[in-house]
């Protein structure tokens with residue numbers, strides 16, 4: 001039985017004050033982390049403060065991206081060593097918005113996964129197809145390629161602790177969700193790729209989230225599916241009430 005994981009991705013939303021208010025509002029109301037892992041991936045600027053504010057609770061704090069080098073002349077970037085130095089637990093890698101607007105390649109994502117692991121930061125590795133790819137029937141081929149590239153050169157024991165997020169690009173922020181069955185089918189295909197690359201034990205251990213217009217009213221159905229172990233949530237993670245509702249649904253799934 002895999003423990004569900006709900007990760008909020010705040011993207012470029014919230015002022016500093018709003019971010020602290022959010023953590024204050026949710027941290028005493030979280031379901032036990034025996035039942036669900038609760039994560040918020042906040043703007044980098046707020047990470048050290050949020051780690052401190054949440055330090056007495058079971059809320060884990062994550063980053064939304066990072067560089068793969070530990071240091072260097074990379075103006076504006078944040079390194080894995082820097083994230084580790086402020087005790088960040090998770091990092092989202094390969095989000096479709098990073099791939100599209102910042103030219104993040106499969107090769108760079110693979111290096112970033114290695115860098116995250118080297119610093120004991122759990123990578124949340126994103127994959128997903130465009131609407132054109134879905135309509136052309138190449139969804140599974142696309143995500144298989146992304147996952148194989150991201151996981152190249154890792155051992156089974158390392159892969160077991162990673163989190164994969166399947167996010168169909170056409171469902172992000174659009175209000176269109178993949179049906180729970182379609183999402184489950186792709187998450188199952190990702191698990192099959194991991195079994196092919198490693199073994200059944202590793203494939204069964206990896207947690208696979210669905211992302212794309214996840215809301216309090218569709219989370220239960222998504223989580224009832226065999227291969228969906230949680231959600232990577234944008235819009236519905238911005239308000240404490242809806243974030244807590246998602247966590248409760250996962251804790252009771």
Ligand SMILES: O=C[C@H](O)COP(=O)(O)O
Nearest residue numbers: 009172173212213234235
């Ligand atoms: O990382 C989160 C996803 O991009 C989903 O965003 P959304 O829940 O607003 O559709």
